[in-house]
Amino acid sequence: MSAVLPLCAAAKAAAPAMARASAAQRNAALEAMAAALEAAQASVLAANEKDVGAARAGGTSTAMIDRLTLTPQRMTAISDALRELVTAKDPVGEVVRGFALPNGLQVRQIRVPLGVIAMVYEGRPNVTVDAAGLAVKSGNACVLRGSSSAIHSNTALAGVLREALSGCGLPADGVCLIEDTSRESVKELTRARGLIDLLIPRGGAGLIQSVVADSQVPVVETGVGNCHVYVDRAADLDMAEAIILNAKVQRPSVCNAAETLLVHRAVAEAFLPRVAEELRQAGVELVGDTAAQQLAGAGPATDADWDTEFLDLRLSVRVVDDIDQAIGHIAQHGTLHTEAIVTEDRSAARRFVTDVDAAAVMVNASTRFTDGGEFGFGAEIGISTQKLHARGPMGLQELTTTKYVVEGDGQVRE
Amino acid sequence: MSAVLPLCAAAKAAAPAMARASAAQRNAALEAMAAALEAAQASVLAANEKDVGAARAGGTSTAMIDRLTLTPQRMTAISDALRELVTAKDPVGEVVRGFALPNGLQVRQIRVPLGVIAMVYEGRPNVTVDAAGLAVKSGNACVLRGSSSAIHSNTALAGVLREALSGCGLPADGVCLIEDTSRESVKELTRARGLIDLLIPRGGAGLIQSVVADSQVPVVETGVGNCHVYVDRAADLDMAEAIILNAKVQRPSVCNAAETLLVHRAVAEAFLPRVAEELRQAGVELVGDTAAQQLAGAGPATDADWDTEFLDLRLSVRVVDDIDQAIGHIAQHGTLHTEAIVTEDRSAARRFVTDVDAAAVMVNASTRFTDGGEFGFGAEIGISTQKLHARGPMGLQELTTTKYVVEGDGQVRE
Numbered sequence: 001m002s003a004v005l006p007l008c009a010a011a012k013a014a015a016p017a018m019a020r021a022s023a024a025q026r027n028a029a030l031e032a033m034a035a036a037l038e039a040a041q042a043s044v045l046a047a048n049e050k051d052v053g054a055a056r057a058g059g060t061s062t063a064m065i066d067r068l069t070l071t072p073q074r075m076t077a078i079s080d081a082l083r084e085l086v087t088a089k090d091p092v093g094e095v096v097r098g099f100a101l102p103n104g105l106q107v108r109q110i111r112v113p114l115g116v117i118a119m120v121y122e123g124r125p126n127v128t129v130d131a132a133g134l135a136v137k138s139g140n141a142c143v144l145r146g147s148s149s150a151i152h153s154n155t156a157l158a159g160v161l162r163e164a165l166s167g168c169g170l171p172a173d174g175v176c177l178i179e180d181t182s183r184e185s186v187k188e189l190t191r192a193r194g195l196i197d198l199l200i201p202r203g204g205a206g207l208i209q210s211v212v213a214d215s216q217v218p219v220v221e222t223g224v225g226n227c228h229v230y231v232d233r234a235a236d237l238d239m240a241e242a243i244i245l246n247a248k249v250q251r252p253s254v255c256n257a258a259e260t261l262l263v264h265r266a267v268a269e270a271f272l273p274r275v276a277e278e279l280r281q282a283g284v285e286l287v288g289d290t291a292a293q294q295l296a297g298a299g300p301a302t303d304a305d306w307d308t309e310f311l312d313l314r315l316s317v318r319v320v321d322d323i324d325q326a327i328g329h330i331a332q333h334g335t336l337h338t339e340a341i342v343t344e345d346r347s348a349a350r351r352f353v354t355d356v357d358a359a360a361v362m363v364n365a366s367t368r369f370t371d372g373g374e375f376g377f378g379a380e381i382g383i384s385t386q387k388l389h390a391r392g393p394m395g396l397q398e399l400t401t402t403k404y405v406v407e408g409d410g411q412v413r414e
Numbered sequence: 415m416s417a418v419l420p421l422c423a424a425a426k427a428a429a430p431a432m433a434r435a436s437a438a439q440r441n442a443a444l445e446a447m448a449a450a451l452e453a454a455q456a457s458v459l460a461a462n463e464k465d466v467g468a469a470r471a472g473g474t475s476t477a478m479i480d481r482l483t484l485t486p487q488r489m490t491a492i493s494d495a496l497r498e499l500v501t502a503k504d505p506v507g508e509v510v511r512g513f514a515l516p517n518g519l520q521v522r523q524i525r526v527p528l529g530v531i532a533m534v535y536e537g538r539p540n541v542t543v544d545a546a547g548l549a550v551k552s553g554n555a556c557v558l559r560g561s562s563s564a565i566h567s568n569t570a571l572a573g574v575l576r577e578a579l580s581g582c583g584l585p586a587d588g589v590c591l592i593e594d595t596s597r598e599s600v601k602e603l604t605r606a607r608g609l610i611d612l613l614i615p616r617g618g619a620g621l622i623q624s625v626v627a628d629s630q631v632p633v634v635e636t637g638v639g640n641c642h643v644y645v646d647r648a649a650d651l652d653m654a655e656a657i658i659l660n661a662k663v664q665r666p667s668v669c670n671a672a673e674t675l676l677v678h679r680a681v682a683e684a685f686l687p688r689v690a691e692e693l694r695q696a697g698v699e700l701v702g703d704t705a706a707q708q709l710a711g712a713g714p715a716t717d718a719d720w721d722t723e724f725l726d727l728r729l730s731v732r733v734v735d736d737i738d739q740a741i742g743h744i745a746q747h748g749t750l751h752t753e754a755i756v757t758e759d760r761s762a763a764r765r766f767v768t769d770v771d772a773a774a775v776m777v778n779a780s781t782r783f784t785d786g787g788e789f790g791f792g793a794e795i796g797i798s799t800q801k802l803h804a805r806g807p808m809g810l811q812e813l814t815t816t817k818y819v820v821e822g823d824g825q826v827r828e
Contacts, residue, residue: 246826412660
């Protein structure tokens with residue numbers, strides 16, 4: 001038996017002190033965390049070098065090694081992100097609604113911290129600090145379980161953050177790192193009922209599915225985005241070209257990048273050859289149905305392609321008979337993340353917006369805009385693709401719950 | 415294999431039509447459901463008689479038989495409740511927030527139906543109609559699984575409601591009843607991943623725990639209330655007496671009734687003998703710690719008593735040394751439902767409100783006020799005791815999710 005449950009219990013024991021801390025104390029802790037990371041830069045970078053060395057030795061791809069690597073510049077960016085949280089709007093204590101009852105009772109619904117937030121994530125060590133910062137700002141304790149590839153970096157970072165918390169009079173266990181990076185440790189997290197108030201898996205579809213299937217603690221699913229761009233018969237084709245290029249190419253490795261292009265048959269002949277050329281020049285490999293193979297020179301798409309979040313310079317293309325078929329395709333293959341229509345037809349736009357079930361629906365805009373930063377929410381802990389509690393970019397507010405406070409002078413029920 | 419998954423699939427297929435229906439159509443459906451129940455009263459009452467007869471033959475308690483029994487008056491109340499929903503504020507389409515981004519994109523976060531709501535409940539057949547009404551009003555399809563004791567009543571009621579939906583041009587499968595009342599059918603519901611958007615168990619602690627432990631679909635826990643009333647050293651003792659009597663006695667079988675009385679040692683001698691007398695006159699059996707046994711003539715409380723939601727005229731009583739011990743007791747034994755303090759001390763009240771983790775915290779008011787009707791929310795589908803998505807009384811708003819709609823004229827990300 002590993003140390004996961006005792007760690008969760010330690011975080012739970014720390015949660016009341018984190019929740020009781022005033023906004024000034026929590027902001028001071030964020031400042032202290034930022035300063036401590038700057039002071040500890042050398043030791044963190046040394047720890048990171050161990051991870052990078054091991055990744056190199058293990059033949060990890062250059063892209064993955066880049067994601068893993070910390071530099072003085074990146075360390076500065078990490079501290080800056082903590083300081084940006086200081087100025088972010090405090091979610092704790094907000095009165096969501098308030099009213100008086102006929103009998104004189106005063107009711108306020110107040111935003112309060114959730115308690116203990118656990119997060120399972122892959123790859124980049126900056127997520128350790130980002131997640132800890134969001135937890136501290138929102139008055140929560142956190143339990144973090146990063147990947148084995150970043151274990152030395154994460155351990156060094158968490159150590160610095162814990163010491164900074166202590167230095168501010170907050171419990172070090174406000175930030176707990178699970179150093180056991182076995183699969184078993186994730187499973188134990190999903191079983192920590194009564195100790196964890198919210199578990200956020202952030203990573204590939206496999207990780208997320210296994211957490212959701214197993215979990216006995218409340219989970220918010222994030223991030224799997226099989227996003228579609230539908231080019232309607234009434235689309236401005238120049239706009240459509242710019243949007244699909246941006247949605248596919250600007251940053252293909254992220255969840256709000258497009259994976260499938262759906263084109264109305266009426267404009268397929270005019271649109272597909274030209275956009276295929278542009279996409280190919282940008283390095284995109286196309287697969288598609290028969291019509292797309294003919295018009296776009298795409299390779300044949302397999303059944304699995306329509307359900308795959310490529311996260312890469314690869315795009316599946318389908319020609320549809322009408323908007324109904326496009327909406328049907330999205331209902332069958334989408335992941336409730338972001339879906340876009342390009343059209344000048346008001347009624348088609350209205351139809352798409354109403355009938356497509358997703359966290360975000362774009363009309364004449366790139367799928368890439370589904371993002372807490374772009375929406376002006378500040379830092380985000382992920383993009384929820386579920387319907388309960390949070391949908392779309394999750395910021396500080398989504399890391400809270402509410403409590404009704406009812407004040408009276410002796411009221412009883414008739 | 416029972417028909418649970420096909421039924422869930424049927425509800426899912428009906429969900430888009432339910433969601434697309436205008437508020438006028440959904441309200442017309444509620445009116446039609448109410449009228450159809452009135453027209454079908456004789457056949458529903460005949461079906462109910464079968465359930466009541468079986469319950470009598472099975473030696474069911476008088477109280478349970480009363481809960482099960484439908485009468486013409488109760489049928490009228492059921493129809494009236496549907497008609498009240500017509501005038502309730504429509505949750506669908508509300509713009510929760512909206513803003514423009516610097517690049518001109520217009521963002522609106524819009525309230526939309528969840529899709530398919532499943533509910534598992536015990537006892538009373540009116541819940542079938544109440545749940546179906548809330549689902550229809552909020553644009554959702556529903557899958558209902560009531561208890562075996564009410565199966566004839568529920569089948570008759572659901573049949574009437576389904577026909578009324580069809581008559582309004584909405585899919586009958588907007589309301590699906592699971593006629594298989596085996597435990598296995600609940601288990602299958604918890605496995606209906608991708609078909610159910612929200613599963614609400616409403617009933618005893620055993621039912622709720624088994625659903626939560628098993629579930630692979632999103633669940634909101636409702637209703638287990640081991641509620642405490644803490645009488646502070648600075649309490650107005652007359653007020654305290656009125657509140658604990660109301661909280662315990664006014665309707666002991668419900669989740670917001672009090673189960674434990676905590677009394678500050680400084681006022682125990684003045685308070686306990688008098689309140690014990692009043693409680694006993696109201697038929698309440700007292701169990702307690704040594705001090706409560708001496709001062710209130712209580713029987714000895716077992717360890718289990720402090721964790722038990724009696725739902726009956728039984729109260730556990732403990733004398734605590736201070737407010738910290740009261741808060742600690744609640745943290746250990748409470749179920750995050752409703753906790754009350756009686757005090758004239760402003761700082762004690764503030765402390766209790768901040769440090770007690772519960773859906774509702776009462777100051778100088780009965781625990782019985784945690785209720786959608788009392789809060790002015792109209793009908794409620796249950797009282798959530800979890801922190802995610804909904805906390806406290808769940809009304810129509812809590813049966814929805816949101817969707818971001820982003821409209822532009824060709825914006826792409828830099």
